[in-house]
Amino acid sequence: MSDAFVSLAGLTLSYGETVAVPDLDLDIAEGELIALLGPSGCGKTTTMRAIAGLLTPARGRIVIDGEDVTRTPANKRGIGLVFQSYALFPHLSAFENVAFGLRLRKRPEAEIRARAEAGMATVGLTGFEGRRPAEMSGGQQQRLALARSLVMEPKVLLLDEPLSNLDARLRLDMRNELQRVQKDTGITMVFVTHDQSEALALADRIVLMKDGRIEQSGPPAELYAEPATRFAADFMGFENIFGVEGPDLVSETGRLPLGYPTDSPILAWRPDGVAVGAGPHSGRVTASSFAGGHREYVIDCPLGRIKANAPIDTAEVPLGRDIAFDLPQATARPLAA
Amino acid sequence: MSRLATWLILAATLTFLIGPFLIVIFAGLSAGEALAFPPQGLSLKWYAKVFTVESFRASFALSMFLAVFGTLAALLIGIPAAYALNRYDLPGAETIRTIVAAPIIVPGIIVGLALLRYFVVPLNVTITLALFVTHTALVLPYAVRVVSSSLNNLRADMEEAAVILGCTRLQAFTKVVLPNIRGGILAAFILGFVASFNEVPASLFLSGPGVRTLPIDMLSYMEITFDPSVAALSALLAFMSVAIVFLAERLLGFSRYV
Numbered sequence A: 001m002s003d004a005f006v007s008l009a010g011l012t013l014s015y016g017e018t019v020a021v022p023d024l025d026l027d028i029a030e031g032e033l034i035a036l037l038g039p040s041g042c043g044k045t046t047t048m049r050a051i052a053g054l055l056t057p058a059r060g061r062i063v064i065d066g067e068d069v070t071r072t073p074a075n076k077r078g079i080g081l082v083f084q085s086y087a088l089f090p091h092l093s094a095f096e097n098v099a100f101g102l103r104l105r106k107r108p109e110a111e112i113r114a115r116a117e118a119g120m121a122t123v124g125l126t127g128f129e130g131r132r133p134a135e136m137s138g139g140q141q142q143r144l145a146l147a148r149s150l151v152m153e154p155k156v157l158l159l160d161e162p163l164s165n166l167d168a169r170l171r172l173d174m175r176n177e178l179q180r181v182q183k184d185t186g187i188t189m190v191f192v193t194h195d196q197s198e199a200l201a202l203a204d205r206i207v208l209m210k211d212g213r214i215e216q217s218g219p220p221a222e223l224y225a226e227p228a229t230r231f232a233a234d235f236m237g238f239e240n241i242f243g244v245e246g247p248d249l250v251s252e253t254g255r256l257p258l259g260y261p262t263d264s265p266i267l268a269w270r271p272d273g274v275a276v277g278a279g280p281h282s283g284r285v286t287a288s289s290f291a292g293g294h295r296e297y298v299i300d301c302p303l304g305r306i307k308a309n310a311p312i313d314t315a316e317v318p319l320g321r322d323i324a325f326d327l328p329q330a331t332a333r334p335l336a337a
Numbered sequence B: 001m002s003r004l005a006t007w008l009i010l011a012a013t014l015t016f017l018i019g020p021f022l023i024v025i026f027a028g029l030s031a032g033e034a035l036a037f038p039p040q041g042l043s044l045k046w047y048a049k050v051f052t053v054e055s056f057r058a059s060f061a062l063s064m065f066l067a068v069f070g071t072l073a074a075l076l077i078g079i080p081a082a083y084a085l086n087r088y089d090l091p092g093a094e095t096i097r098t099i100v101a102a103p104i105i106v107p108g109i110i111v112g113l114a115l116l117r118y119f120v121v122p123l124n125v126t127i128t129l130a131l132f133v134t135h136t137a138l139v140l141p142y143a144v145r146v147v148s149s150s151l152n153n154l155r156a157d158m159e160e161a162a163v164i165l166g167c168t169r170l171q172a173f174t175k176v177v178l179p180n181i182r183g184g185i186l187a188a189f190i191l192g193f194v195a196s197f198n199e200v201p202a203s204l205f206l207s208g209p210g211v212r213t214l215p216i217d218m219l220s221y222m223e224i225t226f227d228p229s230v231a232a233l234s235a236l237l238a239f240m241s242v243a244i245v246f247l248a249e250r251l252l253g254f255s256r257y258v
């Protein structure tokens, strides 16, 4: 057996006839913060539910902390799960929500009180003990759900799109909060997101999923800089992806001479990687928008649409005019077919 | 003009709704010997007499018993049934829902006749038991429907959260589901209580000598004695119903559930 803390081996998950996740292998180290990233319907929630024990795998094994828990019921696994909808208990006060699991364990009252209060303090909810969930803001409810899971000191904490119901500012706050809690407690965390930037900002490792399979997995910097496939590159913000045929780049609409040799069948550039203002190619500007630190152009050329970011200190090329651009070798990301 | 028409329609509606109630109250206040409206003179003697009629006392106790325990029994069956219909993808769930609703649709007369012919007579069950079974069955649809509608508002992931925190499925039900549908259960109880207490057609078939529900007893009393005490009793019962519903509305916003 490997030294992984959580190990999914050959996991097959299905709903009746539909197989949502076929044959998944994933090892997670102790204390690791994993982001499960992928488009809607790729099986992120399904995988989490299986780890938590809410869904019985059709095949495969789940090992947590050296123990095979594949057949262990959800209430005996010692795992925390924060739901996207929070799933707080509306009939209980915030304090009783946090104390709920401790009461089930029949801990002494003094211990329950101390641990629940400490849990609420961890997420900055001291003073909210008497409130009902309905009387709290979205961000406070989110933190309460987090505290409710944390006080149980779970071996693994699973979070299903914990930030998706929050507005942009709160998201950032909660992002830092999650990271801090993880560093403080050293707890192993898996969180689901379909927001690429959230995964990049938070995770020790990103697991990118597609149709129930792992497309690519690695540290954020690696996935960001070196996506291996067209799908991964697309997800990581490489908006210009073209095939290579002989000396040319090709797309459905046409071709463009590349100008330098390459071995890879596909090349991709981020908008930042496309140079504008000078270069061997030219195309017409069909959209141009100011984006704070840079200007975003959409350029019509024989390959179709090219997205390019230009530094803000260069003169704006008006709509409908031609602009010169380059797809440099230095910023090209070679991809497997 | 249309304003006047609106007022007229409103007044007519109120007359039909509240009129009988007022007539009964005043008929019961009569000082005369026969049931009449307008009352002949005013007195409280018929209201007082109600409490002295032995059969009224017995039938009131029976009706109370049926309304309380028949409704409780219906809830005991109806809550798990509603839960199962709501949470599990049962085969034929739609059919079960229709069957459960049947007692609301099928006339009580038919229910009473069928029960008498194929349940009471062949099995030789006691009248009290027959009435109890019937009232439970008649109240069951209300229990299932009202409890279902409050279960619909309860997200299933709350139970999963409870299970993850260490609950068994049963504990999740008692600690999380039940407290959150308390209002619906109380509403179902009140609705069932009133429906059972006022039930006439089926009980008419099943009532026997000495064992009658209150409404049936009032009917037979009127066949013999045509004094205003029945009006007085009706008024008292109407007050009781109104008071229960009023309290329920004040305490738990009853009308949300019905």
Ligand SMILES: Nc1ncnc2c1ncn2[C@@H]1O[C@H](COP(=O)(O)OP(=O)(O)OP(=O)(O)O)[C@@H](O)[C@H]1O
Residues within 6 Å of the ligand: A015, A018, A020, A038, A039, A040, A041, A042, A043, A044, A045, A046, A047, A194
């Ligand atoms: N209860 C269910 N019954 C049948 N199929 C389901 C069920 N839940 C999910 N699926 C299917 O399983 C697949 C994976 O769903 P899952 O909920 O895991 O996706 P997800 O990655 O969490 O997506 P999202 O980002 O939208 O939450 C989907 O194709 C979905 O249609």
Ligand SMILES: [Mg+2]
Residues within 6 Å of the ligand: A044, A045, A046
């Ligand atoms: Mg999901």
